[in-house]
Amino acid sequence: MSIETKEEFRPKIVAFCCNWCSYAGADLAGSSRLSYPADVKIIRVPCSCRVNPMFILRAFEKGADGVILCGCHPGDCHYSTGNYYARRRMTLLFSMLDYIGVENGRTRVEWVSAAEGVKFSTTMNEFVEKVRSLGKNVRLEDLRCRN
Amino acid sequence: MQELINRAKELLADGTVARVLGWKAGDLPYNPEPAYFEKEEDFENFVYNGFCGANLSKYMIEASKLEGKTLVCLKPCDTYSFNQLIKEHRVDREKAYIIGVGCKGKLDIEKIKGMGIKGIESISGAEITDGADTLTIQTLYGEKTCSYADAMLERCHVCKGKEHKIYDELIGESKETKDAERFDSVAAIEAMSPEEKFAFFQKELSKCIRCNACRNVCPACSCRKCVFDSNKFDSSQKANVDSFEEKMFHIIRAFHVAGRCTDCGECSRVCPQGIPLHLFNRKFIKDINEFYGEYQAGEDTDSRGPLTDFTFDDVEPGIVAERG
Amino acid sequence: MYKIAKENLAALFQLIAGSRELYLPVKVSGQVNFRAWSEDAEVDLDTLKTVKSPKDAFFPQSEDLYTCRKDGKKLTVEPEALKEQDFVVFGMKACDVKGVEVLDKVFLADPVDSFYAARREHGTIVAMACHEPEETCFCKVFGADCAEPVADVAVWMTGEELYWKSLTEKGDALTKSAESLLAEADAEDEKKVEEEKASIRGIVEKLPYSNLSLEGWNGEALNEKFNSELWEELYKPCLACGTCTFVCPTCQCYDIKDYDTGHGIKRYRCWDSCMYSDFTMMAHGNNRTSQMQRFRQRFMHKLVYFPANNDGMYSCVGCGRCVEKCPASLNIVKVIKSFQNQGGDK
Amino acid sequence: MQRIGVFVCHCGSNIAATVDVKKVVEMAKMEPGVVHAEDYQYMCSEAGQSKIAEAIKNEKLTGLVVCSCSPRMHETTFRKAAERAGLNPYMVEVANIREHCSWIHKDMEEATKKAVILARAAIAKVNLNASLKPGESLVTKRALVIGGGIAGIQTALDIAEAGYEVDIVEKTPSIGGRMSQLDKTFPTLDCSACILTPKMVEASAHEKINIYTYSEVEKVSGFVGDFTVDIRKKARSVDMDKCTGCGVCQEKCPSKKNSNEFNRGLNTRSAIYTPFAQAIPNVPVIDRENCIKFKTGKCGVCAKVCQAGAIDYEQKDEILTEKYGAIVVATGFDTIKLDNYDEYAYNQSKDVITSLELERIMNAAGPTKGHLERMSDGKAPKNMVFIQCVGSRCADKRGKSYCSKICCMYTAKHAMLIRDKYPDVNVTVFYIDVRTPGKNFDEFYRRAVEEYGVNYIKGQVGKVAPQPNGQLLVQGVDLIDNKQILMEADMVVLATAIEPDPSVRKIATMLTASIDTNNFLTEAHPKLRPVESPTAGIFLSGVCQGPKDIPETVSQAGAAAVKAIGLLAKDKLMTNPCTAKSDELLCNGCSTCENVCPYGAITYEDKEVNDHGIRETRRIAVVNNALCQGCGACTVACPSGAMDLQGFSNRQIIAEVDAICR
């Protein structure tokens, strides 16, 4: 029984995508029909630097199993410097989550340009696979949100 | 201490300062409280000894709003906090007259009690001028002794040094108390398996009662209204109803002070449940040092903090997984 | 009276836990607090005071009131069940027991708080005499006798034995269920307990706070105390944290909040602290806008308002936890003394 | 509470084939705030939009969610539709159930489930949306063109002709660019200088055009309609106003052994020089690195011989600060470095040259005065080999993955010109494919083969080996005959790949215009907005956007000009209302947000506030809405949550997170 449920485990994945590069990259993946699991749901933000660590923890609190942040490649930020700040913030946050024992495969940052539909799709496939292998997030959830 | 009192009275008398922010002796041998002294006779209760651990920088936020200058007694480590507050425009340098006071390590009454010493009536050896490295404690259950070093706060074992980073004048000698490596405790946790790390923090944080002492004593947590008290993020919960919230609160608090925390150790000192909260802040400091170069918040008043700065070739967040 | 060897306590706890929930002082990461007993729990009966008071057992830091579920546009409300399981709180001290009396005044008065009442009904208190009281204790001032606590069962730990004396019907029931491990105490034992009581009382006399005077603290003193200029002085070191209220055995203020679970709402209540800036915040703003007012509120409540409404009963029991834990070394004793000194000056 | 209408688009079968739109409608109706939900074939159509308008009126909707294609496609369409029906356009959110759902998932049940969740997230967000009003900003009616090649010149002329001021910034001493280095142009074989020079003159004489040569863009700030640009005018050491362009200084200059960039280093020039005879402006510059006066302090010959007294050794770089409404990038290209192509012996033999070098050799003003001769010994070649695709279409790191587009045609041109002028020279071209799309292009290539007898061999060259006798041994293959070929050649010409001028990286960063992995500037849309950068107010002209020949460059230059004119013709621009906003009661005044703002949009004010009865003067952050571009960096830097982003507020994003995770 437990093995069966494990096989059917479908992770909840939140992807924050910056409007200018990564969201467009996801659009391109769509128009190129490059599939990735439906477990990924995208939230559009103006820039990767808009993503507050509170959003990421919030997602885990409410039952997300993985959170990925996609932004423009360093140097290509539409706002010129946003992703540099995001990079530092996320590096520190992920390091902290790792430090308190949250599996580091549940968080990821990937730089995806508007032209990288393929990269978007492969990244999402990889990430979902990784999170699936880690199983349900139990270390950072609020139990009250379970059904 | 007498020199300090005399000088403070002098500055009060000649109108240089309108008040003095120091410590007032408590009704037990170990509980002096931060206090203002405005009149000569107030100084009767003025005290400065090993139990004056409180970092008075935080009180300067309010004191900066008062008329006239406030004389504030700052220990070497407190001056880092003061600098950081200047950088953030939270205190007014012009409203402060800083006397850098000497420090030979501050004492942790919890540690003394932890040694099984109870019913304390009096303690000797805690005076700043005492050369002794042993405390002699009279209790209802007999006389006890313990070494000064064993009774010191954790932060004093990893002291940042005897130097005051900002002051108007200095009174008193300081002593080197550092006898441990600052990041050893963090490194020890880093070396654990994810399961051990999780178990460790789960256990520590399960004690948290969300009293907010750590936050309210923290000089970096100087927000007029904390995000955890406002509805801006829909994050106001008041109590750790679920174990998630302990983590959320402490991670976010540490993140908000990352790059601003001077590692003054007040959070760990005041936690009623003895949670080693500095392990969060120090982890960020260690990471910042490793990833972006050595940085000590409060070293100066104008450098750019690591989270409001970047370089083009900063490490990628993937480093966390690569380090394993 | 019964007795049991200390070395058999583990077996006693196991036995009790077999039929009821058992809460007792457990050490976790160096700190002792009341927690549910489990086989691998590190029970610590030697530490005089737990960090938090045991009031959690009857008035938890947070508890769900009801769950509201959303299914499409249909809402269903499921109230949280009242406590039905019997439980035992083992190792409360005289001050803690007195703290429960204070809570009873609040929660059992009309309108009765059903959640609290259910817990009180199902809870049995085993109180323990304080073998070695400490300098922060001043329960005597508030009329508690830590040498002889009054609860369902009173116990004394001295030498290698624990002495057990049932005082109520609930206590009898518990005693009966633990009968197999308890031995009848003899006259010699009674004597030992009396000696222990005497020794404790002797120490209490020597405690620095035992002679604290509460003169002038009553309902009549309301205006005089409220308007005193001393508050302006006293509150200054206060950091506005909630430590004092959260370790206190009598603080009973709570807030009611909603948590969005995604499928609906969980309504819960959790302790609140009058030290917090958003305490009793209302739509129009706040009654108490300064920390001085909030600070004053706490002590006025404990020493003036509460006795005024409860036949002179103070809502402080002298456990001294706030004395130990305040980050700024403030506490109720300093407040009482300040007024005393001022009175003297006048 | 909002009254939300949800509109689910079938997009023909694009969405409806994989997503059960009826189910999405039904589920949306269950969500809080939703009072109306319907589906339709094409929501973006006239009929679809009027359905939306009707519902807004009938149901008194206060918010809209359209479940359709990407918001990058039709968000504006639906916002405008809402606005026409009297609803604030910022009360509209789009749930992307096409690109992010129906197009990538095959299983109907799964795709429908996801579409429902995406709709739910958008509904949760709209519940917290607030009406926003765009601000206005004025347009500076002046354009900047970066780069003075044919692309820049044409763009500048077109903008100037429309009546707007244009400045050209060119980093070399003269405008003209790569085209000025060319000898003849395909497919008409007319002389490059003959058609370019009049344009250069026209630009320099135009009253609306101002040319800064020997200048570089140093700093760019501001935003569309209101850029502020610092231009560094490098010290020319010659007074532009006094110089008559007589050229005596260049003749007399004793430092003559300096590599001539214009001739690709094939010969030398004096230290004071104009790059070429028709240079505009015809004012020399002193190359300070090689000038004896600057190196040793002695000399000063040029100053002595200058009748006009124009030489000024003391001249300093000058920084000009100008304001522009639009910026056109026309930074052009260069050929790639061949250091990693040892097999073609470019660094070993002077007789292995690039096609651009051949242009100079063929040019009457070039190093050989237009005579075809070997650079090693000056002998006329008998056998010439052209190698195509050197560094183009290359999957490894040595070259470029793209086709450089112009090489097939100019190689045919070179082959034809040589066979025409020197009929006794044998010309062999090794090619992989000959690519000749374009008007009269293939005919041109066929003429080279059929009329001029150029020997085209399908197959690449593996190695060029210089022989002791000065000959070049070319080892190639003929894939048609399946034969390996070894032949001796006197000269080998490499059709070297082109790449964007290296300066473009820095410029792109300054402009916050995105560039691709090959350093070409990215266009806002590859098909529909090919001459605009995604960064508003930045336009692309010429090869900086992708490989092009001259006619294409000129047409794109015109297109970029039209886009720029379209912008300059407006008096005001609506600014994005999704800007940051500081809550003055929560603000600590700590300056953290100010430190991360890339636009300098945050300042501090001492302001009296009333915080629930406490009146005090506090240091408060204030956001300038015209400067703020809405990135949100400040919102995360702010620990108290005082700083929030309108349209993407903390609570809105959290609502989306909650809706997705529940």
Next chain:
Amino acid sequence: MNTPKKQAEMIKEISGVNPLKCMKCGKCSASCPSYNEMDIKPHQFVSYVQNEDIESLVNSKSLWKCLSCFACVERCPRDVKPGKLIDAARQLVVREKGGDYLMADEIPELLDPELPQQLLVSAFRRYRR
């Protein structure tokens, strides 16, 4: 014996080459020092693998004429590496022989003086285990 499809897959796997990347420029053949000795030319290796005609390839003279100098690998603009393909084909032959490996002391007897030295070196490099 493996099917042609399987063989082609094996060659691709062993060599790590994707023949579809070839743009048929012929630079490999142009670079090949053994070109004239070969019946199937280097650029054709690619199409033979692509067309799954491995049998012709393993029976060709080219299989043993390639020097493994890797000039084609170095110069291929598309990263196709024909030299690796032929190398893989050889390996396929060797593998299909089963455990029929040569012992080191058997080699001198089998040495053909005509065999290019480089091939020997390459073979040792490849099959030393």
